[in-house]
Amino acid sequence: MSAPWKLLTGRGWALFLSGVAGTIAAIAYGQRDVLWVAFVLLLLPVVGLVAVSRSGLRLKAERRVDPSRGVLGQQLTGTLSLTNKGSFPLAVLKFEESLPRELGRRARFTMHTVRGTWRRTVHYPMYGSARGRYTVGPLLVRASDPFGLARLDRRFSSTQQVLVTPRVVPLGVMATAPGSGQTGDSTPRRIGLVGQDDVLIREYRDGDDVRRIHWRSTARRGEIMVRREEQSWDPSLTLLLDSRIQAHVGTGPDSSFEWAVSAVASVARHMQRADYTLRIIDAAGLLIDTSGLDPASAEDGVVLALTDAALTPGDPDLQLATDVVNAGRSGEMLIAVMGRLTRRDVQAMNSMRQSRSQGLAMVLDVDAYVARRFRATPEQMDEHEECVAALAAANWRVVPVRPPMDVDQAWHQLDQIGASL
Structure with missing residues (x-):
């Protein structure tokens, strides 16, 4: 090591300088007893330096996160397997695993043994409190002598990627929505929605x-x-996720936006398993188009796209989303999961609905997801209620969503509305 004195802690430097001062004073005044004390004060930091510089030189760490792809709100478990083949076990080894704040508190633990060779396995909990892609690691190892006089930090380079994906709720059969995007002469009423x-x-x-x-x-x-007689049939669907930051409130797993993302993910999974191809669109434009992908890649691509979905600022009138939706093929079914609505939103959604076989909408009462002091003004609430009624009058199937309604209940209500038409 080029500069071993840099390993000394403040305590180590204090002892070392005290030893130097004591040595000078003892020599100057001829105090042999003081000289021995000063010699001990000088020796302790040196011993600490030797201990930490020889510790952990052959340390190996293996990391595993189970599962490496978790669901929002799921408990995850990290496992570290540590192996040391050193031969000078005087130092205390302190470990700190780097974790993003969204996965929980950093794992810290200490290892001290008189054996030069050892193996330990440590488990620590994590919690997926927010969707996204996260990096676990690297592992920090801090070697220090028992008196805290010297310290050496080493950091492993290995990390692991962890995904926290949206909640996907199993949905029941919807028998009242026809197939869409067909190229044959006719499509049975329940086609493609039950498997x-x-x-x-x-x-x-x-x-x-x-x-x-x-x-x-x-x-x-x-x-x-x-x-039925075989015919060419290409079922397709457009899913609209209202990702505008002004349309949602709340934070964390129970916010209105997380409910919306979970709804889109659940509907997408349900329709993909009924052989539908999907376009998922948010306020910023196209998130993913599964046409041309094999089923496994399409399903995985939707999960990854929605894992990365985030609230977007700007575009208060859904203009970008409207342009992308209207660029799709006519006759597709359109399913929208919306936040707080304004009159301009109704105009945009009706424009999207014009060339669609059906328009289904889950509209969240976002103010029900936060405390009263964070809610909208009474005027905004009244406008939102008017917009829900206006969509229903414009031939949309609309389900207002309030807690504790889950995605499957909203889906079932959409089916009931269709059955009553």
């Missing part, structure tokens, strides 16, 4: 050949279903 087995079936009609009965779907639905 792959229903993609090419329809209800039994008088005169149908009994050999075309699809027994599996018949047993599940409780009514006779038959295989």
Whole structure:
């Protein structure tokens, strides 16, 4: 080590300088007893330097986070496997694992043993309190002598990426929304919303050949279903996530925006497993288009895109989102998850709705997600209620969302509204 004196702590320097001063004084006044004391004061920092400089030279650390891809609000567990093959175990080793604030408090622990070779496994908890991509590590190792006179910091270079993804809620069957984006002559009313087995079936009609009965779907639905003539069908869907910062309130896992992201993720997963291709759009534009992707890549891509979704400033009138939505193919179904609405938002959403087979909207009462002092003005609340009614009058299926309503309940209500039309 080029400058070992830099390893001394303030305490170490105090003892060393005291020893130097004592030595000079003892020699000057001929005090042999004082000279021995001064010699001890000089020796202790030197011993501390030797201890820390020889400790941890052969230290190895392996890290694992389980799971490495967690869900918002999920408990994660970090595991560090430490191995030391040193031969001079006088120093105390203090470890500190670097963690982003969103995953919890930094893990700190101490290791001291008289054996030169040892192996330890340490577990520490983490909590995914916010969506995103995070880096765990690197691990800091601080070697110090038992008296705290010298200190040596070493930092491992290895890190691990951890993803905290949105909550995905399993959704029930929605039987009242037709397939969309079809290129054939007709599409059965329930096509694509209950799984792959229903993609090419329809209800039994008088005169149908009994050999075309699809027994599996018949047993599940409780009514006779038959295989339909194959035709080209390309089911597609546009999902709109209202990500405007002025449209949401609250922070953390229980905020209105996190509910909206979870809703979009849940609907996307449900429709993807019914063989739909998706475009997900937020206030800043296109998040992801799954056309051309295989099912596994498309599902993973949606999760990653929504993991990175964030509130966006500006664009109060949804102009960017409107342009991207209207650039899609006509006949697609449009599902929107919206925050606080204004009259301009209703105009934008009606513009998006014009060329769509159906428009479904979950509209959050965002003020119900925060304390009263953070809520909007009475005028804004009244305007929001008027906008919800205006969307319903414009042939949107609209479900107002308030806590503790979850995504599956809102989805079920959308289905009930469709059944009553």
